[in-house]
Amino acid sequence: MKHRITVFFLLLVSTIFSQTITIFDAETGKPVEGVAVFNTNKTISAVSDRIGKVNVSQFKQNELLIFSHVSYAEFKEKKSAIKSNNYHVFLSKNSEQLDEVVVSVFKNKEKTNRIAEQIAVVSSKQIEKLSPQTSADLLSAVPGIKVQRSQFGGGSPVLRGMESNRVLLVVDGVRMNNAIYRKGHLQNSITVAPNLLDRTEVVFGPSSVIYGSDALGGVIHYYTKTPKLSEEESEVTGNTFLRYSSVNNEVTNVVSTELRFQKWASFTSVAYSNFNDLKMGKNRSHGFSDWGKVPFYSNNTSRYYNDTPVVNTDPNLQRNTSYSQTDVLQKFYVPFSENTDFKLNLQYSISSNIPRFDKLTELKNGSLNFAEWYYGPQERLLVSPQLLINPKKKWMESGTITLAYQHIKESRIQRKFGSLDRSYREEAVDVFSLNGDFSVPLAAHRNLGYGIEVAYNDVASTSYGKTLRFKDHKIIGFDGDFTVQSRYPDGGSSYLSTAFYIDYRQDINNKSTLNTGIRGTHTVLEARWLDETFIDIPQNHIELDNQSITATIGYVYKPTKNWQLNTVLSSGFRSPNIDDVGKIREKNGRVTVPNTGLKPEHAYNAEIGAQKYFNNKKFRVGANVYYTLLNNYIYRENFQLKGNSTIEYDGEEGEIVANVNKGQAYVTGATLSYQGKLHRNWNTSGFVTYTYGKAYDTNEPMSSIPPLFGRFDISYANNKFEGGANLVFNAKKDISSYNITEGIDNHEQTPVVNPEATEDINKYYGTPSWMTVGLYGKYQFTKNIALQAQLSNVFDEHYKEFASGISAPGRNISVSLLTNF
Numbered sequence: 001m002k003h004r005i006t007v008f009f010l011l012l013v014s015t016i017f018s019q020t021i022t023i024f025d026a027e028t029g030k031p032v033e034g035v036a037v038f039n040t041n042k043t044i045s046a047v048s049d050r051i052g053k054v055n056v057s058q059f060k061q062n063e064l065l066i067f068s069h070v071s072y073a074e075f076k077e078k079k080s081a082i083k084s085n086n087y088h089v090f091l092s093k094n095s096e097q098l099d100e101v102v103v104s105v106f107k108n109k110e111k112t113n114r115i116a117e118q119i120a121v122v123s124s125k126q127i128e129k130l131s132p133q134t135s136a137d138l139l140s141a142v143p144g145i146k147v148q149r150s151q152f153g154g155g156s157p158v159l160r161g162m163e164s165n166r167v168l169l170v171v172d173g174v175r176m177n178n179a180i181y182r183k184g185h186l187q188n189s190i191t192v193a194p195n196l197l198d199r200t201e202v203v204f205g206p207s208s209v210i211y212g213s214d215a216l217g218g219v220i221h222y223y224t225k226t227p228k229l230s231e232e233e234s235e236v237t238g239n240t241f242l243r244y245s246s247v248n249n250e251v252t253n254v255v256s257t258e259l260r261f262q263k264w265a266s267f268t269s270v271a272y273s274n275f276n277d278l279k280m281g282k283n284r285s286h287g288f289s290d291w292g293k294v295p296f297y298s299n300n301t302s303r304y305y306n307d308t309p310v311v312n313t314d315p316n317l318q319r320n321t322s323y324s325q326t327d328v329l330q331k332f333y334v335p336f337s338e339n340t341d342f343k344l345n346l347q348y349s350i351s352s353n354i355p356r357f358d359k360l361t362e363l364k365n366g367s368l369n370f371a372e373w374y375y376g377p378q379e380r381l382l383v384s385p386q387l388l389i390n391p392k393k394k395w396m397e398s399g400t401i402t403l404a405y406q407h408i409k410e411s412r413i414q415r416k417f418g419s420l421d422r423s424y425r426e427e428a429v430d431v432f433s434l435n436g437d438f439s440v441p442l443a444a445h446r447n448l449g450y451g452i453e454v455a456y457n458d459v460a461s462t463s464y465g466k467t468l469r470f471k472d473h474k475i476i477g478f479d480g481d482f483t484v485q486s487r488y489p490d491g492g493s494s495y496l497s498t499a500f501y502i503d504y505r506q507d508i509n510n511k512s513t514l515n516t517g518i519r520g521t522h523t524v525l526e527a528r529w530l531d532e533t534f535i536d537i538p539q540n541h542i543e544l545d546n547q548s549i550t551a552t553i554g555y556v557y558k559p560t561k562n563w564q565l566n567t568v569l570s571s572g573f574r575s576p577n578i579d580d581v582g583k584i585r586e587k588n589g590r591v592t593v594p595n596t597g598l599k600p601e602h603a604y605n606a607e608i609g610a611q612k613y614f615n616n617k618k619f620r621v622g623a624n625v626y627y628t629l630l631n632n633y634i635y636r637e638n639f640q641l642k643g644n645s646t647i648e649y650d651g652e653e654g655e656i657v658a659n660v661n662k663g664q665a666y667v668t669g670a671t672l673s674y675q676g677k678l679h680r681n682w683n684t685s686g687f688v689t690y691t692y693g694k695a696y697d698t699n700e701p702m703s704s705i706p707p708l709f710g711r712f713d714i715s716y717a718n719n720k721f722e723g724g725a726n727l728v729f730n731a732k733k734d735i736s737s738y739n740i741t742e743g744i745d746n747h748e749q750t751p752v753v754n755p756e757a758t759e760d761i762n763k764y765y766g767t768p769s770w771m772t773v774g775l776y777g778k779y780q781f782t783k784n785i786a787l788q789a790q791l792s793n794v795f796d797e798h799y800k801e802f803a804s805g806i807s808a809p810g811r812n813i814s815v816s817l818l819t820n821f
Contacts, residue, residue, distance in 0.1 A: 116554025154187025162217025206572025358805025491528030619676030
């Protein structure tokens, strides 16, 4: 009996005086094993067990405890403060310390706290949460990026008032921009399916000497998923993704499989999406009752003929917006030796025919102009072997050699109402490229990189016409052929770019980092025209030779632990490509003709940024302001060809325009943003972007300048559940801020307020302001099964993105099933 009393007394004392802390993952709420706990002198230490518990009774009551784990940010707190929190400690992942984010967009991995440029990163987890239908939808959620659409099967990202061939797209280190990337709106960003991406990194401004020509507005770098080796046993893993969206009856299926072995690994993914016609919002808060509605449409197809438009029974349903797309990714990873790894990257993307919605709703004399206008299947093939070497020599510590072959096909098919003549214009581009990116070992906190890039574009452009034969609305053949003007030089064209760069980064002290770089680029363009049936060009065989040196210098200063100040001075240039120099096409009665005397345009940029961190660097508030001067900028305006100001194109007389070099213009703007944790399981992010651009010589507004826009998100995550909400807004852009001359802003797609006006600036309204609200939720049923749902545009608002020819999606319910095996 006495013995039992003694044991009970000892247990009671142990319970009262033993002090056990439980350590949790702040996001998931799960216990964390292997956390080292010690005092500042490291004289006392302990480690958490498998259920996250650690005994701290040996520490003094007011002693500062330090919690350290390789996967989590270091946490410091007095023991007495932990006691008041019921002896619970919540650790955050290292990635949640926002200055610890690592990016690869500069070809070598680097922490953002050593980079002066404005950067945005979208992780695979964020991509999964956003659940975008296309990669264009993904980009529209990035702070500072606005996306324009002429049809649903596309999306043209705008960075700092620059778009199309002034923005560089890159996938896995290979530039996607080719010799026929056009000025205006470019829809190629969707050819990389978002479900195949590991992350997306964006650098704003002409600051990246590593990428060279075309990166005036910035660089968008897609990184696709990569397989990993198995340390011990062989593994076969995989996942599936299935999504349905109500707004366009979208069905997306993605199946991925990863094979992991000790000596090689493979990743295979196939994504297929089918999009039906898109519904616009019905709530017209802007007050324009018929704007954007589709009262009638063309039901003509490649096999069906109808000589009159068809009444649309639901004017809010945007007929001729449906299409489908298949994307395939195959990667192999083989370590050749301890210092050499090999990767083989195979990508293939192909779409169905994509209707050009804005052209199929174009009116002429009160009726639809085009019976057929669609892009043929957009096809992209990438074959890219890559060698990663680590010789660890004085002249090279590590390097990456990337070879790539790309084959791109696109076509345009069109026919007008009242005509049986269908025209075909087809383009094929073969791109061969070599990139070498290397780093040199220097002293601690000093990085020197250098590299080369060679890219050769071969462009083939063909065109022909067919006169249809039909019976009972069915096209049964052709009655004859006719000549059609090709879009690009029919004798063939090529574009060669060679470049070298040097990039240097040094921590001057523990508070400041210097970034510098220089790049030399040389381009050679050759083009030949053979058929002069329609257009007699003064020079039917041209060779353009251009070169440029660009540089950047950036400075990062951290006056205190929680402040970071950035400043950048940089230059950039863009050499005219085949599309700039040699394109022939018609839009709204204006025919663009070649200008063989076009010269490169240059950009000079200055920007400053500031970031303030809170809550152990888990919350950040930032601001970035820039000014970009464009010199010799390329601009589309009226032009004469051999003394003529008009020309016949596809049987109709059109006004001649061409790309020309102008004087100076500027684009300025700012982005305010915040991101981080509010409290344990609560996260939030948001941004507001303002852009303004004007030409000094013409005093006109610059094209592609979006109105004020922004987005705010808040989310909650705890164990198996995650949910959130977002608000997206866009301010009004008055018609007086549009560039009417170039036509890129598509002012005719805005509401008509004065039909009788003789000048467009008095006839149209501009872009009305809009705001949408969205909800998001995800539940993890088991380790391998999760269900995700989104409710977008909750109030079913009708709106159009700036310069877009298609109305944005209305209320949408999206449900996704995610499984692992």
